[in-house]
Amino acid sequence: MSEPISALPAIRLKTDRAPGHPWVWSAQLHKPESRLPPGSVVDVVDAKGRFAGRGFWNGHARIALRLLTGNPAETIDANWIAARIARAVRLRRELLQLDKSTDAWRVVHSEGDGLSGLIVDRYADILVVEYFAAGMWKFREAIHTALAAEFPGARLYWFAESHVQKQESFDCRAAEVPATVEVHEYGLRFHAAPGSGHKTGFFADQRDNRRRFAELARGRRVLDLCCNAGGFAVHAMAAGAREAVGVDMDAGILEIARANAAANKLVVDFQQADIFDWLRAAVTRGEKYDAVILDPAKLTRDRSKVFDALKKYFAMNRLALEVIPPGGLLLTCSCTGLVSEADFLEMLRRVALNAGREIQILEVRGAGADHPVRTDVPESRYLKAVFCRVE
DSSP, X not given: OOOOSSSSOEEEESSSSOXXXXXXXXXXXXXXXXXXXXXXXXXXXXXXXXXXXXXXXXXXXXXXXXXXXXXXXXXXXXXXXXXXXXXXXXXXXXXXXXXXXXXXXEEEEGGGGTOTTEEEEEETTEEEEEEOOHHHHHTHHHHHHHHHHHSTTOEEEEEOOHHHHHHHTOOOOOOOOOOOEEEEETTEEEEEOTTSSSTTSOOGGGHHHHHHHHHHTTTSEEEEETOTTOHHHHHHHHTTOSEEEEEESOHHHHHHHHHHHHHTTOOOEEEESOHHHHHHHHHHHTOXXXXXXXXXXXXXSXXXXXXXXXXXXXXXXXXXXXXXXTTEEEEEEEOOTTSOHHHHHHHHHHHHHHHTXXXXXXXXXXXXXXXXXXXXXXXXXXXXXXXXXXX
């Protein structure tokens, strides 16, 4: 057996190959002889005792190990956290230059920025910090200090979903919910409400897709299904769409959507309804919309229910085609990370076949560049946005 790499506890892999992914499941390793608290920083060695990485251990969690570095010279401490956060901010500010177009952007995208278990979003002067791992929660003071250094004067709101706290065995008491804040995107004004129960009321990941759809929808009659806070409809009307209707089940989020339209001096008809009921009624009335967005919320977190999710995507896309005339546009989206791009496109192929319509895929896009995807974590490319022309 090799000499210890450091004074940290060592977790031994069952194979002599590196994991190839920052997530390591319990079946891939030998449990430590002594109990380690959830979120402990550990060294990882292969079956021959060679250093394989360093990261967070959690014997209670689905992901037993979250690898953070493969460099034995790197110490996982407050300075390391601060350096990773600074690197993430430089990417957004210096390379992507996001401040020129928006004050709502993702600051840290978990594995995409080498900070597994941490997501940070900026909404004007509010930073929303979401914890997914006990290890990151243990470093919360370092994280908050580093964020305050990068965004002087910013207000912090932090939270963790209850199912995450249960899985990861940590207790996150959320900060006081901040007041609704106004954010800006390509010259338009929107309301963001972190902690309101509607996520934030504003999803920055669709920023560039909203703008692209608006360019294509000029002069067209727009239908925004599962419209949430109305971002697509507002962008489309600002860019010269003829009219826009938004449909969502959530009465609370539609109030935010109406406020967004009013803030930009635009008229959008937002209606509360189940999209299936609404579409069937629209088909009965013979209504047609020549630019349709379909952007439902995540349909499942359970790998065993992916087939059911695809059936639901099929049903809603199939029904949406009934209100799109020949030559119309369809932007259909999925933010269900477990549904692959290949499976989503196969679903669309079956929709076209079933409807007897030709669907031309113009482009397939994802989240903005502030949601980077590491090559060894393809599942973090969760958003699929497929721009189509329907004949």
